[in-house]
Amino acid sequence: MKQFDAIIIGFGKGGKTLAATLAKNGQRVAMIEKSADMYGGTCINIACIPTKSLVHQSNERRLSSDSKEDFYQHAIEQKDALTSLLRDKNFHMLDDLEGVTVFTGAATFLDDEHIQVKTDKGTFELSADKFFINTGSSPITPAFEGLADAEFVYNSTTLQQLDQLPKKLIIIGGGYIGLEFASIYANFGSEVTVIDSSAVFLRNEDRDIAEAVKKVLEAKNITFVVDSKVQSIANRDGGVVVAYQSGDSQQAEVSGDALLLATGRKPNTEGLGLENTSIEVNDRRAIVVDDLLKTTAANIWALGDVNGGPQFTYISLDDFRIVKNQLYGDGSYTRKARSHVPYSVFIDPVLSQVGLNEKMAKEQGIAYKVVTLPAAAIPRARIAQQTEGLLKALIDPDTDAILGCTLFCAESSEMINVVRVAMEVKLPYTFLRDTIFTHPTMSEALNDLFAKADE
Incomplete structure (x- = not known):
């Protein structure tokens, strides 16, 4: 069994920055990443960077003479090239660093001080003095009737892999992720319908702001169906149909050739073997941490989405600053000290x-x-x-x-x-x-x- 000073599970923003910092301070560090497609974390591979690439490309479409289908395919290729470049750079940023060993495999805690790593080449155990969990979050899949058998259904990750522009895109979820994708695909030329369970559009925003947003999005050929409960999802005529009920009205339905589930994200704690440790999780399965990001295990910290905080990559980076301040500073910077998060x-x-x-x-x-x-x-x-x-x-x-x-x-x-x-x-x-x-x-x-x- 190989012993390290620190083991970091998850190649996200906080984890990878911490790995480099620890190594530069003479620590022997193991970075465990479950998938070779995720070096660099969620932001680089399936979230911030690729979606903002699509935002940029979709905004440029109005200046292009290409057909919307050709332009969309080019945008997907551009997005894939960018994420591939950044993923490779992030891998070598750590793997080429003296003191850091990158393992590609699934990590499971055996207890507070030992993990098992399962790779394509076999299974082995590692131990460390300190552990840092930075496994991020993933899309929630609701238990809608018929969803298991429905085709043409995507989440925020898999929709970006679609190389054919949907003519009609249905989005379940009127939150920020749903609206970003609605805007992107409407700009590319899709006819978009957003089904939102909330009776109030952007309920956390002021009404003048929300109405301004809605007016702009509706002008892009986006239809909003609010106060609506999805009844079922089914295949039909080479596409997908969603049956829903709005308020007290009769059941209605909308059909399309692609359906995006934008129904929130959950912390990635499943499969980590936390039940074998003294780490506690809350009712959302997020890891419970204190203001210093320490878990209920004395030698284990949790950074980023997995600890239930705001789901932004810059918060994962700021979590790194909190941990760094404990290890190499005076410990004065805490989550309570963080303010005015934009x-x-x-x-x-x-x-x-x-x-x-x-x-x-x-x-x-x-x-x-x-x-x-x-x-x-x-x-x-x-x-x-x-x-x-x-x-x-x-x-x-x-x-x-x-x-x-x-x-x-x-x-x-x-x-x-x-x-x-x-x-x-x-x-x-x-x-x-x-x-x-x-x-x-x-x-x-x-x-x-x-x-x-x-x-």
């Missing part, structure tokens, strides 16, 4: 948010002043011919602090980081109102947005 939903245009929106502020009884600016008022948006959207910010009326910001506009995924930095260092809204930005850019819209607070 997010972006890469529909077209992009929806980004940080801090509070009006809905949250009202629910928490926080006083605020709201300012808004239509995207059409931004010169850069007119130059780029992307005038759809709305910019919105909340300001503390007593301290001038920025409480939150929602940007539904082109390039908002870049702009939101500027707002986040201002919030993090506790700058008043006047800082963004008066900052010198280059022209013509989308960022300079922050001048005009926050100047609205003086009116």
Whole structure:
């Protein structure tokens, strides 16, 4: 049995960054990755990078004279080439590093200090002083009637492997993942229907933002069916049909040649043998951790999606920072110290948010002043011919602090980081109102947005 200083299970952002850091500090590290197709983790192979490649390609389609089918096939090829390149770079980033050994196989805990690794070449055991679990998450498959026998059904991973553009795409799930794929495939030319169980479209967003998003997406030939419960899924006429009931109405159905299940993601804890350890999981099967990301086993940590935190690759990276601060710092950085986490939903245009929106502020009884600016008022948006959207910010009326910001506009995924930095260092809204930005850019819209607070 081979002994290591540390064993990391899962090649995700937090795990791979930690592996390199430990090795550079003289530790002997084993990196266990279940699949050779997942070197570099979920983000690089099946999530952030490939989907954003498709976002970019789908946005470019309006400038192309190619048929939508040819353009889509080219986009899939471009996406595959990119992920293959990054996967290879990530593998060698660790495997070529002195002190790191990469094993491709499935890891199962035998107890708190030993694992079994099953590979194509055989099974062996490893032990270590410390373990770090970074196995990510995977799509949830609901128990819909007829799903097991239905064809042309995909999840967020397998749909990206489809090399023929669906003429009619059905999406079950109106959350952020469902909307991203709806926007992507509508831009490519698919007729898209989104079936959402919620009675309120984007229920966590302010109504003015949600309605602006819905209006833009509906203009892309996306149909939304809200407050709907899926009854069954079946094959029909070389495609798939979904029967559903909306509210108290009669049952209806929609047919298509592809169905995407965008019904959430679950932590990847199955098969890890956690029952053989002192590690506890919660009712969602996420690994229970404290603010230092330690599990209920003294020598084991969990990073990224698997610990039930926000499902973003940059949170996995920030989890690495928490662990690094324990191992090589003063241990002062914890999950509680993490604040103002931004997010972006890469529909077209992009929806980004940080801090509070009006809905949250009202629910928490926080006083605020709201300012808004239509995207059409931004010169850069007119130059780029992307005038759809709305910019919105909340300001503390007593301290001038920025409480939150929602940007539904082109390039908002870049702009939101500027707002986040201002919030993090506790700058008043006047800082963004008066900052010198280059022209013509989308960022300079922050001048005009926050100047609205003086009116």
